[in-house]
Amino acid sequence: MTIDNNQRLFERARTVIPGGVNSPVRAFKAVGGTPRFITRAQGAYFWDANDQRYIDYIGSWGPMILGHGHPAVVEAVQKAVTEGFSYGAPTEREIELAEAILALVPSMEMVRLVSSGTEAAMSALRLARGATGRKHIIKFEGCYHGHADALLVKAGSGLATFGHPTSGGVPPEAVQHTIVLEYNNVAQLEEAFALHGNDMACLMIEAIAGNMNFVRATPEFARRCRELCTQHGALLVFDEVMTGFRVGLHGAQGVLGITPDLTVLGKVIGGGMPLAAFGGPRAIMEQLAPIGAVYQAGTLSGNPVATACGLATLTEIAKPGFYEALSAKTRTLVEGLKSAADAEGVPFSVASEGGMFGFFLFDELPQNYATVMTTDNARFNTLFHGLLDRGVYIAPALYEAGFVSAAHSDADIAATIEAARQIFKTLAA
Numbered sequence: 001m002t003i004d005n006n007q008r009l010f011e012r013a014r015t016v017i018p019g020g021v022n023s024p025v026r027a028f029k030a031v032g033g034t035p036r037f038i039t040r041a042q043g044a045y046f047w048d049a050n051d052q053r054y055i056d057y058i059g060s061w062g063p064m065i066l067g068h069g070h071p072a073v074v075e076a077v078q079k080a081v082t083e084g085f086s087y088g089a090p091t092e093r094e095i096e097l098a099e100a101i102l103a104l105v106p107s108m109e110m111v112r113l114v115s116s117g118t119e120a121a122m123s124a125l126r127l128a129r130g131a132t133g134r135k136h137i138i139k140f141e142g143c144y145h146g147h148a149d150a151l152l153v154k155a156g157s158g159l160a161t162f163g164h165p166t167s168g169g170v171p172p173e174a175v176q177h178t179i180v181l182e183y184n185n186v187a188q189l190e191e192a193f194a195l196h197g198n199d200m201a202c203l204m205i206e207a208i209a210g211n212m213n214f215v216r217a218t219p220e221f222a223r224r225c226r227e228l229c230t231q232h233g234a235l236l237v238f239d240e241v242m243t244g245f246r247v248g249l250h251g252a253q254g255v256l257g258i259t260p261d262l263t264v265l266g267k268v269i270g271g272g273m274p275l276a277a278f279g280g281p282r283a284i285m286e287q288l289a290p291i292g293a294v295y296q297a298g299t300l301s302g303n304p305v306a307t308a309c310g311l312a313t314l315t316e317i318a319k320p321g322f323y324e325a326l327s328a329k330t331r332t333l334v335e336g337l338k339s340a341a342d343a344e345g346v347p348f349s350v351a352s353e354g355g356m357f358g359f360f361l362f363d364e365l366p367q368n369y370a371t372v373m374t375t376d377n378a379r380f381n382t383l384f385h386g387l388l389d390r391g392v393y394i395a396p397a398l399y400e401a402g403f404v405s406a407a408h409s410d411a412d413i414a415a416t417i418e419a420a421r422q423i424f425k426t427l428a429a
């Protein structure tokens with residue numbers, strides 16, 4: 001009998017790491033089975049502990065937009081490593097990365113670098129409260145902004161009421177100022193502002209949501225978010241940790257043509273290293289310490305190796321034609337999947353923007369979290385495991401978006417569609 005090295009590692013991991021993983025979705029809890037333990041990655045592929053190769057549509061949950069091991073990025077990181085890992089003092093490279101980000105995101109006049117999307121969203125929230133002197137915040141069901149207490153919250157019982165904690169360890173008091181609304185529901189949004197607009201610090205949103213699979217804010221909903229914030233003196237915060245430099249060179253704000261007050265970035269700006277950021281107009285950003293009264297700090301913030309990785313990544317994605325090629329590739333994938341599903345009579349809908357995509361096992365694209373969650377788990381799991389068995393790795397949960405990189409070849413896309421076609425036959429039966 002052959003030894004399953006993934007299983008062996010999973011058992012070992014579970015004795016020393018809670019659930020065997022350092023971030024919950026990696027554990028395959030939603031889909032069942034054994035998580036793959038990855039040993040190496042190159043281009044569009046990674047290999048597990050059994051030396052099985054997978055076409056990777058997770059890309060480290062978004063950052064690996066160039067694919068794994070891009071030569072220019074590897075070279076920049078190798079050089080940076082020889083110069084020292086971390087100084088705890090400022091570097092020129094931090095300025096270069098800040099300048100590169102600001103040049104691509106016109107709504108931002110200043111940026112602060114941090115180490116994770118959670119940290120960036122949490123800091124943006126504190127800054128919004130500090131800058132406005134207000135308490136309340138709006139977030140939307142199905143949007144994820146990292147695991148800061150005030151953002152781990154589900155909707156309250158009534159319309160536009162305050163939420164309840166979704167995690168143990170979060171006291172109700174920590175979420176008592178968080179209002180959770182339904183995504184794309186303009187009436188609820190208007191009601192929340194009518195009731196609480198005077199004390200609203202900010203509205204935080206994934207304007208193209210990637211944490212309930214892939215759901216776009218409708219143009220009207222996005223426009224009303226902007227208008228109501230302006231009208232009530234609240235800050236509009238776009239969480240672009242996932243969409244920033246992923247759906248296009250100017251993020252979801254570029255796609256939607258909406259200018260937020262604050263932007264939260266992560267994932268792609270670090271190219272796979274721990275790096276994230278938040279930024280906005282100078283007048284707001286200068287309320288941060290050491291100039292202003294809003295405290296925020298980090299031992300590893302602006303880390304020299306991470307910034308080298310981020311800068312090299314941004315240099316590559318800013319090259320002419322990058323997003324046109326990436327978008328075309330992603331469209332080929334989702335349209336191919338849709339045709340294959342249609343041919344077998346399997347209800348299926350798809351969406352993509354830039355290098356980010358989603359698909360649903362029903363005909364209509366959903367507009368909110370509740371509809372996404374009506375997906376038949378068993379059918380999704382059949383698709384997930386069928387693809388995995390055929391060497392295609394998609395997110396092990398139906399509420400996650402997928403990511404295509406510049407390294408995915410036409411042959412990879414064709415192989416993925418062919419693998420899905422075989423599974424659609426069983427789903428149709």
Ligand code: PLP
Nearest residue numbers: 116117118144145146239241242
């Ligand atoms: N915001 C969004 C939109 C995200 O997708 C994520 C992570 O997936 C986060 C924030 C949190 O980022 P991190 O996992 O780096 O803390």
